[in-house]
Amino acid sequence: MLYHIRMDVNLPPDLDPEERADLLSREKEYSQELQREGKWPHLWRIAGEYANVSVVDLADHDELHSVLSGLPLFPYMNIEVTPLAVHPNKIDG
Ligand SMILES: O=C(O)C[C@H]1C=CC(=O)O1
Numbered sequence: 001m002l003y004h005i006r007m008d009v010n011l012p013p014d015l016d017p018e019e020r021a022d023l024l025s026r027e028k029e030y031s032q033e034l035q036r037e038g039k040w041p042h043l044w045r046i047a048g049e050y051a052n053v054s055v056v057d058l059a060d061h062d063e064l065h066s067v068l069s070g071l072p073l074f075p076y077m078n079i080e081v082t083p084l085a086v087h088p089n090k091i092d093g
Pocket residue numbers: 007009027028031032043050051052073
């Protein structure tokens with residue numbers, strides 16, 4: 001199943017710099033592993049914002065919840081999910 005996701009990151013300005021660096025490093029490792037597995041085919045920065053739009057390809061809502069709640073930055077993000085269905089006018093290929 002495909003899901004369109006918007007993630008807005010809100011890190012506290014007073015977050016300890018070492019903790020911030022560790023969080024960002026773990027986030028990168030986590031998201032790049034999902035990209036290598038083909039589960040996170042689109043990851044785009046929203047220009048001018050600390051936010052991204054993504055498309056993930058996961059088995060079901062339970063896997064989606066597991067992936068999102070496992071993000072190291074999960075406690076610091078607002079996440080909006082839009083499930084995607086096939087458009088009837090889409091041509092193949
Ligand atoms: O920087 C972000 O947009 C947050 C986050 C989502 C995936 C990732 O690698 O970082």
